[in-house]
Amino acid sequence: MSVLQRLRGLLLKKLQKHSIVSLVRLACWVALVGLAVMAASIVKPAPLIVIFAMSVGQVIGIVAFLCFLLSILMDVVRGTDHSPEAPRPAQELREPDSTRHP
Amino acid sequence: MPHAGPWLGYVALASAIIAATILLHFLLRRPPLDLRTKLLLLLGLGVFPTITAATSTVAGMEATTHREFCGSCHTMDDHFENASDPSAQSLAARHSRNPFFGGESCYVCHADYGMFGYALTKMGGMKHVYYYYLGGYRAMTKEESRRNVHIAKPYDNTNCRQCHTTTARVWRSVPDHQSLELQLASNRVSCASAGCHGYAHPFSKGADGLGAVKGTSGQPAAEHAP
Numbered sequence A: 001m002s003v004l005q006r007l008r009g010l011l012l013k014k015l016q017k018h019s020i021v022s023l024v025r026l027a028c029w030v031a032l033v034g035l036a037v038m039a040a041s042i043v044k045p046a047p048l049i050v051i052f053a054m055s056v057g058q059v060i061g062i063v064a065f066l067c068f069l070l071s072i073l074m075d076v077v078r079g080t081d082h083s084p085e086a087p088r089p090a091q092e093l094r095e096p097d098s099t100r101h102p
Numbered sequence B: 001m002p003h004a005g006p007w008l009g010y011v012a013l014a015s016a017i018i019a020a021t022i023l024l025h026f027l028l029r030r031p032p033l034d035l036r037t038k039l040l041l042l043l044g045l046g047v048f049p050t051i052t053a054a055t056s057t058v059a060g061m062e063a064t065t066h067r068e069f070c071g072s073c074h075t076m077d078d079h080f081e082n083a084s085d086p087s088a089q090s091l092a093a094r095h096s097r098n099p100f101f102g103g104e105s106c107y108v109c110h111a112d113y114g115m116f117g118y119a120l121t122k123m124g125g126m127k128h129v130y131y132y133y134l135g136g137y138r139a140m141t142k143e144e145s146r147r148n149v150h151i152a153k154p155y156d157n158t159n160c161r162q163c164h165t166t167t168a169r170v171w172r173s174v175p176d177h178q179s180l181e182l183q184l185a186s187n188r189v190s191c192a193s194a195g196c197h198g199y200a201h202p203f204s205k206g207a208d209g210l211g212a213v214k215g216t217s218g219q220p221a222a223e224h225a226p
Helices: A003-017 A020-043 A047-078 A088-094 B007-029 B035-063 B074-084 B091-096 B102-110 B117-133 B142-148 B157-161 B175-179 B181-185
Strands: none
Touching (some): A020 A047, A020 B007, A020 B035, A047 B035, A047 B117, B007 B035, B074 B091, B074 B102, B074 B142, B175 B181
């Protein structure tokens, strides 16, 4: 097995280990920080705050959105094998379908 | 850069508040992560923050052109106070009272013009921030800053000529303008010099009123040296 394949496997395992909900919650907290920084630059446009908002603030926002995209990717990778925190319709999908598997 | 106006700041704040409301609703109410919630989160994490980022960037850039922004560093206190003084007679103060310059007089006079003028001006501004926070300007007293802080390069007469055309008959009828035309075009003689229209910020010049304030060694202080 090549190093790349091993890395890919490791990454997929890590992705599956973490809860999608916790990742989305993390994205929300990170986005709130980014929004606060950007809003601060409007309320008080001092040199450092404006520069900070235009650089770090926007990077924080991008990180939050990437976390959200990653959570969607995890959702797709997992398919119907959802975590216990998954919404009710998804959990219902986990139930073995007796009509399809007699 | 066109005037964005304060409404852009309001748009940035409004979209930030909407995004924050969506995010806090998800964090505090903990709704199931179904399609509706995911679409709402797409708005809260993607669409509205993007609007906030774009509008706050433009509004922030706009804010950097205001005189209050330039005067927010103490080394610019004298320049700010003089330009804002309604009774001051310096070149900077008189231009600042002109509605075209108004609250953005520092930017209008000191901006680089041309295709990349706006970007170059902002890059120059970043250098000022560097000098202030990491180059020692922040620790300077007002007296020290008067001695040591100077314009980075000779003031470009092109900036004056953005408004004061040199092709008008009135301008050409002045004998000094005629005799110095080449020197003015090549910036060897400044419009804002002692023998012509006077210094823009005369208080920052030496007691003799003829040149820059001398450094402690008796030599003119290095331009923007910390």
